[in-house]
Amino acid sequence: METMNGCLLVYLVGSVPLLVFYAAGLSGWFFDYPMGLFIGILLVLVVPLVLLVLKLPSAPKWNIGLLWIGAGLISLRVLYGVLLMERAIQRSEGLIFITVVSVALAWAIVWTWYFLVSERVARIFS
Numbered sequence: 001m002e003t004m005n006g007c008l009l010v011y012l013v014g015s016v017p018l019l020v021f022y023a024a025g026l027s028g029w030f031f032d033y034p035m036g037l038f039i040g041i042l043l044v045l046v047v048p049l050v051l052l053v054l055k056l057p058s059a060p061k062w063n064i065g066l067l068w069i070g071a072g073l074i075s076l077r078v079l080y081g082v083l084l085m086e087r088a089i090q091r092s093e094g095l096i097f098i099t100v101v102s103v104a105l106a107w108a109i110v111w112t113w114y115f116l117v118s119e120r121v122a123r124i125f126s
Contacts, residue, residue, distance in 0.1 A: 004053065006120065011063075011111055012049055018107060019045045022070050025077050025100075045070065057125050060115040067111055071104035 004012070023042035027033050048066040051059035078097045082089060089097070115121055 004055070004124070007114060007118070008052065008121070008124070011114070012052065014107075015049055016046075018104075019049075019070070022074050022104075025074055029077050029080065055124060060121055060125055064112050064115050067108040071108040074104050075101045 020042060023038050023045055024033065026041050027038040031037060045066065048059065048062040051062050078100055082097060
């Protein structure tokens with residue numbers, strides 16, 4: 001078994017701040033950003049990363065699921081916020097919304113591709 005380094009380490013380290021952002025956004029969707037809900041969502045989102053560290057064979061599939069569920073939920077959160085606005089969206093707000101969705105989708109696309117085609121992932125998790 002190989003050690004967890006290289007691109008997988010980049011994925012693990014890069015995913016943590018993104019998941020914190022997702023948890024914050026999702027915890028404020030219907031409530032006023034309660035800390036308990038934020039921590040609960042974050043713990044659920046971090047589970048697939050823990051599976052990677054534990055090198056369970058199903059970890060890549062769980063992480064691909066996490067990538068797309070996270071991107072989908074944060075995109076819905078942004079869309080929900082846009083639809084509830086009672087005024088026209090300002091340019092800076094629109095750029096922020098587009099950036100959030102673009103980063104989420106780009107992160108999901110790149111890492112899904114990596115998990116599916118990487119020989120290293122296949123060796124580590126076989």
